[in-house]
Amino acid sequence: MITIEDLTVSFGAVQALRNVSFVAETGKITAVLGANGAGKTTLLRTISGLKEPKTGTIRLDDQSLVHKRTEDIARLGIGHVPEGRGVIGEFTVEENLRLGAMMARVNLLQGLQEQYELFPVLGERRKQHAAKLSGGERQMLAMARALIAKPSVLLLDEPSLGLAPLVTAQLMHTIQSLCESSDLTVILVEQNATSALRIAHHAVVLHVGKVVANDTAANVSANDNLRQYYLGLVE
Amino acid sequence: MKLIAVRRRVPIAIAIAVAVTIIALVAASTTREGIALSIAFDLAVACGIAMSVPGFKADHPVVSRAALTLLALDVAIFLTFFFSSSTNFNLATGAAMSIVLLGLSFLTGASGQISLGNGAFMGVGAFAMAIWANHHATTPIVLTLLIAVACGALVGLLLGLPATRLRGPYLAGMTLAFAVAFTFILSSFSSWTGGDSGLQLPTAATAPRWLDGFFHAGTPPLTTTTLYITDVAIIVAGVAFFFMANLFASRTGRSMRLIRDNDVAAELVGVSLPRTRVVAFIVSSAYAALGGALLTLIDNSVSPPTYSFALSVTILSLIVIGGIGTISGALIGGVIYAFSTNVISWITTQTGLNPQGNLASQLNGIIFGGLLILTMLFAPFGITGAARQLWHRLRARFPR
Amino acid sequence: MDPFLTSRIVTDVLSGLTNGVTYGLVALSLVLIWRSTGVLNFAQGAMPMFATYLGFAFLSYHFGYWACVVACVIAGLLLGGLTERFLVRGLYGKPEINPIVVMVGFLIVLEAVAAAIWSSTPRSLPSPFSAIHWQLAGKPFALSPFTVYEIATALVVMALVAALFRFTKLGLQLRASALAPEVSRLLGVRVGRLLTLGWMLSTAVGVITAILVSANFFSGLTPTVMDGIFAYGFIAAAIGGLESPVGAIVAGVLLGVVNQFVTDFVNQNAVIIIALGILVVSLMVRPSGVFTKSSQRRV
Incomplete structure (x- = not known):
């Protein structure tokens, strides 16, 4: 469970997040929605310790994450799949996965096996350089690399960006089934609200750094105002 | 409009004034040292006047830089006549x-x-x-x-x-x-x-x-x-x-x-x-x-x-x-x-180092290398940068 | 025996190889640091020189050659680590001239301090192997037991570094933190420690070079013993492309051979001039290095 309270983050004079508070429950998918520049990526980067908050607290269960180093936060079991996926193109698929498994005390071979079962295409291309993969494959690799460490929290930054609708649907399905089969807490940052709301349990809508809605995914979906003004979904 | 026109005439006026003064002084003095001194003094005054005119620097950047250069040269050369060889x-x-x-x-x-x-x-x-x-x-x-x-x-x-x-x-x-x-x-x-x-x-x-x-x-x-x-x-x-x-x-x-x-x-x-x-x-x-x-x-x-x-x-x-x-x-x-x-030989004598010793002969490298590192780490723009920073801080503290 | 082995060409190639491996090692140590931290370490010659002085200070306590070599390497590891922590750490992400200037300053300070403590008089280091050249059918052969030791050591060090990067967990993390520091941190890689480790490793490689160079060359160990080697090492690294360890080593070895031919067929003074010429031309033809595949620029 991730609890965020009164979080304010600024870049110089610009406030990227203002008094953001919400809870991401264990075993649930929390979607963070909003337009470009709403502060979604900043939120994830702050949770991961890549950005220092100005005020506020972030807790993993009962442990404060503020002022911790990024690598220590990762070692607490928070997997962050960054925007643009962040796979290392010069590494092979398997090297990327080995890097992901490095810090966790898991059996490497078993972990690789599990990921190749979850994403069969990665198993086929294990010796290929990640730079040679397609966009969807890279996204899978990035997720597999985070999952192989058996995280308790998964932060996903725009996983559907640049993917074909069919691939996106498949990906969302994978996220959903992962969440159901384990006690994984997922924070899913998306611009693509429709597909995110379809699988999310809870949704937080950000607008210029402020929380404008914090409700169940169903309620957010049903709210026409939100849909129209903040999510850009017009029927 | 009028003000700008006045500013443009300033350098010409100064030039004429300088020329007149020089001629007057040449006529008046009999020794070459006397002439030199008066030229030096005159030049300094002229350049000083030119640069203190408000807006002059913005309107005539090149002339203003020339005036500053002349002033600096004038003072420096004047001083060399009093320095030891x-x-x-x-x-x-x-x-x-x-x-x-x-x-x-x-x-x-x-x-x-x-x-x-x-x-x-x-x-x-x-x-x-x-x-x-x-x-x-x-x-x-x-x-x-x-x-x-x-x-x-x-x-x-x-x-x-x-x-x-x-x-x-x-x-x-x-x-x-x-x-x-x-x-x-x-x-x-x-x-x-x-x-x-x-x-x-x-x-x-x-x-x-x-x-x-x-x-x-x-x-x-x-x-x-x-x-x-x-x-x-x-x-x-x-x-x-x-x-x-x-x-x-x-x-x-x-x-x-x-x-x-x-x-x-x-x-x-x-x-x-x-x-x-x-x-x-x-x-x-x-x-x-x-x-x-x-x-x-x-x-x-x-x-x-x-x-x-x-x-x-x-x-x-x-x-x-x-x-x-x-x-x-x-x-x-x-x-x-x-x-x-x-300065380095002064340091050597003050600290009582053997001038022929290893340390004394390496003092130059140690001091310059050390200053190089320290400057880059703590004041990347050197003395000029530090002075500018100080100036800005003073300006902020004592606004006009 | 075969007169071919004592011919002028073979002699030049083999002596060139002996020098070339040391250039290759320096080039390799430069590339290691450049790739991981984006710093061109101008003190890459001076730091090992200093560590070598420190290590061989144990000679006066009647420690043997090998004990001193170990001491040198340990001193190098410490010096490299401390340098990264206290001198370089604050310079990442600054304009690229800042680390250059700081490392040039460090070069000067180290050389001056070394000369102040140990004097500029050359110091001869003991050698575990004879430097007397073998004779083949009454003619001198280009190699001696020492040069064989030198070449073999260089090759072993290169192979060890390659194996470390290729086959170990540590190597994977080192490569990852060089290529994508932020992503590596998100995966729990302690990038800061690895950068320190990279500097330690690179200085240790340099120390081994310094030990070989100051025992082999007639000059012995002096505070400036690495200056020339550093210049050639840089030229090799730049020709090979600062990104490529293999390119750096190959270019270093080739440069050594070319230099030997120039020494033999032209004269000693022409060596650095021609090396400089090769550098200028190769940079004009392939600005990102002869051995690098892409010329992508990081924006």
Whole structure:
């Protein structure tokens, strides 16, 4: 469970997040929605310790994450799949996965096996350089690399960006089934609200750094105002 | 409207006023010293007036810089008449060095690159000067200096060609290799460069006849020559600073600074990256050569060990301590260079070190290297930057 | 025996190889640091020199050669680590001239301090192997037991570094933090420690070079013993492309051979001039290095 309270983050004079508070429950998918520049990526980067908050607290269960180093936060079991996926193109698929498994005390071979079962295409291309993969494959690799460490929290930054609708649907399905089969807490940052709301349990809508809605995914979906003004979904 | 018209007339008015005063003084005084003194005083006053006119600097940037240069030259030359011969000698070397520093400051300030070979470029100028003077003893000093500058620029062009495509570390390493290679180049052409012993100038530069009155005939010839050379060095440095100040402010200078700050953006707005980089490098080499040539003139000789890699490092230290990328930094660095030997030997005697000992002989490197590191870590823009910061803080605390 | 082995060409190639491996090692150590931290370490010659002085200070306590070598390497590891922590750490992300200037300053300070403590007089280091060249059918052969030791050590060090990067967990993390520091941190890689480790490793490689160089060359160990080697090492690294360890080593070895031919067929003074010429030309033809595949620029 991730609890965020009164979080304010600024870049110089610009406030990227203002008094953001919400809870991401264990075993649930929390979607963070909003337009470009709403502060979604900043939120994830702050949770991961890549950005220092100005005020506020972030807790993993009962442990404060503020002022911790990024690598220590990762070692607490928070997997962050960054925007643009962040796979290392010069590494092979398997090297990327080995890097992901490095810090966790898991059996490497078993972990690789599990990921190749979850994403069969990665198993086929294990010796290929990640730079040679397609966009969807890279996204899978990035997720597999985070999952192989058996995280308790998964932060996903725009996983559907640049993917074909069919691939996106498949990906969302994978996220959903992962969440159901384990006690994984997922924070899913998306611009693509429709597909995110379809699988999310809870949704937080950000607008210029402020929380404008914090409700169940169903309620957010049903709210026409939100849909129209903040999510850009017009029927 | 009217105000602007008045401002435009100011320089003309001043010029006329100066001319009139000079003529009046010439008529009035009987000794040459008297004339010299009154010219010096008048010039200082005129330049001071010109620069204190509000808005003058903005409306006539070039004239204003010329006035500042004249004022500085005037004061400096006036002072040299009161200094001892050894102080003047130090000042002259400092002036020559400040030209070299100015070139490096421009390279870094304008294009974000760095050269570790400016000592070698200085050597190019120094040897070009000596070789030419040995073959054509009658050439006037100014022309010989220009030839030396041309040689420096040419070598700069040769080495700078690949620099057009390179980023900082490559250029730094390549110029380092040049600095290391330079002494070997000198010995390869020993029939021209005089091998290990170097070259002597055929005749010491002495003041022309018509200046006899100023460079006292009564004093020992060595003192007179030193004084004359010091003043020549100061004037050359003044001209070099004047040109550089204009270059910094020009379109070229501005586009170079854009490259330093963001080369991608610079290319997008149409600044030619390769050309600007190579021009900056050539200018810096040419300035280094000018400084080297002046040093030959001051020392009356040139010897290869002077132009080792250590000199390039000294140059780098001086400009970093003075303030890299700034004009005043070069001036400060030059002054530090002029008196560094004295200061270091003072430290040696004060701390009671054995002057022949290992530590004393290495004090120069330890102090300069240490200052180089500390400056870069804690005040990356050197004394100039620190002074500016202090000034801004004072302004903020005591607003007008 | 075969006169071919003592011919001028073979002699030049083999002596060139002996020097070339040391250039290759310096180039390799430069590339290691450049790739991981984006710093061109101008003190890459001076730091190992200093560590070598420190290590061989134990000689006067009647420790043997090998004990001193170990001491040198340990001193190098410490010096490299401390340098990264206290001198370089604050410079990442600053304009690229800042680390250059600081490392040049460090070079000067180290050389001056070394000369102040141990004097500039050359110091001869003991050698575990004879430097007397073998004779083949009454003619001198290009190699001696010492040069074989030198080449073998260099090759072993190169192979060890390659194996470390290729086959170990540590190597994977080192490569990852060089290529993508932020992503590596998100995966729990302690990038800061790895950068320190990279500097330690690179200095240790340099120390081994310094030990070989100061025992092999007639000059012995002096505060400036690495200056020339550093210049050639840089030239090799730049020709090979600062990004490529293999390119750096190959270029270093080739440069050594070329230098030997120039020494033999032209003269000693021409060596650095021609090396500089090769550098200028190769940079004009392939600005990002002869051995690198892409010329992509990081914006």
